[in-house]
Amino acid sequence: MNELAITVIGRDRPGIVADVAEVLARLGANLTDSTMTRLRGHFAMTLICVGPAAADVEAALAPLAADGHLLATVRAVTPDAGSEPTGEPYVLAVHGADRMGIVAAMTRVLTDAGGNVTDLSTRLTGSLYVVVAEVELPPGVSDEVAGRLTRVAAELGVGVSLRPADTDLL
Amino acid sequence: MTGPEYAGLGGWTPEKLGVPGAVRPVVTAPEPVLSRPGPEVDPTSAEVVRLAADLVATMRVSPGCVGLAAPQVGVSAQVFAVDVTGHPKAVTVHGTFVLCNARVVEASRWKAGREGCMSVPDLTGDVKRASRLVVEGALPGSGEPVRLVTDGFEARALQHEIDHCAGLLFLDRVAGAHAIYQRKVYL
Numbered sequence: 001m002n003e004l005a006i007t008v009i010g011r012d013r014p015g016i017v018a019d020v021a022e023v024l025a026r027l028g029a030n031l032t033d034s035t036m037t038r039l040r041g042h043f044a045m046t047l048i049c050v051g052p053a054a055a056d057v058e059a060a061l062a063p064l065a066a067d068g069h070l071l072a073t074v075r076a077v078t079p080d081a082g083s084e085p086t087g088e089p090y091v092l093a094v095h096g097a098d099r100m101g102i103v104a105a106m107t108r109v110l111t112d113a114g115g116n117v118t119d120l121s122t123r124l125t126g127s128l129y130v131v132v133a134e135v136e137l138p139p140g141v142s143d144e145v146a147g148r149l150t151r152v153a154a155e156l157g158v159g160v161s162l163r164p165a166d167t168d169l170l
Numbered sequence: 171m172t173g174p175e176y177a178g179l180g181g182w183t184p185e186k187l188g189v190p191g192a193v194r195p196v197v198t199a200p201e202p203v204l205s206r207p208g209p210e211v212d213p214t215s216a217e218v219v220r221l222a223a224d225l226v227a228t229m230r231v232s233p234g235c236v237g238l239a240a241p242q243v244g245v246s247a248q249v250f251a252v253d254v255t256g257h258p259k260a261v262t263v264h265g266t267f268v269l270c271n272a273r274v275v276e277a278s279r280w281k282a283g284r285e286g287c288m289s290v291p292d293l294t295g296d297v298k299r300a301s302r303l304v305v306e307g308a309l310p311g312s313g314e315p316v317r318l319v320t321d322g323f324e325a326r327a328l329q330h331e332i333d334h335c336a337g338l339l340f341l342d343r344v345a346g347a348h349a350i351y352q353r354k355v356y357l
Contacts, residue, residue, distance in 0.1 A: 165284060170330040
């Protein structure tokens with residue numbers, strides 16, 4: 001079974017998801033994990049599908065991109081063998097005046113501590129820049145990481161918080 | 171089992187069911203029974219008493235389990251067990267209890283929190299729940315009506331289980347498109 005990584009991005013308009021999903025369904029491509037969101041007026045879709053060959057999907061999506069408003073890419077990927085046991089989940093939030101390098105500096109701190117970003121969104125609205133990330137950290141390092149993030153945030157003139165994303169099992 | 175917070179249950183314990191509980195297998199989504207509203211039950215029937223005992227037994231052998239509803243053991247019915255005793259987030263605690271035909275009669279102080287469920291083992295989601303809650307229902311066996319006033323974690327657990335009885339999962343209540351998460355595997 002082919003596993004495909006597909007991206008579609010273009011000027012937002014009603015019907016992009018329906019158009020793309022319809023093409024995939026007609027080809028027998030099963031949409032598995034995906035995120036789809038609007039980024040500054042562009043609609044961005046990142047999808048994993050299983051089913052047909054990459055070339056067939058590319059050809060089927062081509063008419064949607066023909067007017068130049070949508071850009072679609074398709075590539076075959078190796079299926080994930082299953083997620084490794086990782087760390088403890090945290091939510092990182094950063095906000096402040098926009099400037100170059102906030103995401104780079106913050107995520108470098110996480111990486112250097114053995115952490116892994118599993119989800120991240122940024123928004124720029126006016127001069128306010130916001131980063132929210134789901135992060136996995138190795139056990140026992142969160143206090144040290146929080147300290148380092150605070151120092152880096154101070155240098156950048158932004159505020160930062162790191163809190164456990166604890167789950168209530170019911 | 172004394173004090174005002176236990177008054178609502180009148181000293182009820184699972185031993186009053188008088189039957190030993192059997193551990194039943196827990197079903198997971200997309201099992202259709204989880205999405206079907208359960209019918210009201212006769213809390214005094216032998217069948218419901220046995221189900222109540224089984225829910226308690228199954229909850230007790232499931233690590234970290236603080237509540238279990240009938241649909242989770244494959245039975246479409248308005249019956250669930252709860253026990254948040256010893257949970258670090260619990261404030262008011264009513265011990266182990268089973269309620270039939272329970273409904274929320276007052277809910278306030280809504281708070282967001284991340285929830286997981288034994289029947290949706292690979293996902294968690296952000297869900298708003300009332301942190302002050304009044305629930306009415308009936309005890310299995312005697313069928314005695316009860317009114318529980320609770321808060322915090324026990325209130326969240328009760329709402330989660332009452333939802334199960336109505337055929338709802340936490341997935342039906344997530345805060346938005348970006349509010350479900352792959353369940354993390356802890357070291």
